[in-house]
Amino acid sequence: MYVCLRCGYVFTKEEMEEYFNVFKCPRCGYRILRKVRRETPKRVKAI
Numbered sequence: 842m843y844v845c846l847r848c849g850y851v852f853t854k855e856e857m858e859e860y861f862n863v864f865k866c867p868r869c870g871y872r873i874l875r876k877v878r879r880e881t882p883k884r885v886k887a888i
């Protein structure tokens with residue numbers, strides 16, 4: 842997961858590579874991105 846520091850758009854690496862083959866925001870084309878972790882709750886239900 843990446844977030845664009847210009848427009849704040851959050852996207853995955855796969856999504857980015859789908860639009861371009863370079864490292865930039867698929868929405869605005871800005872090249873400064875920050876890597877973010879997807880927040881996944883650690884709750885596992887035992888069935």
Ligand SMILES: [Zn+2]
Nearest residue numbers: 845848866869
């Ligand atoms: Zn952007």
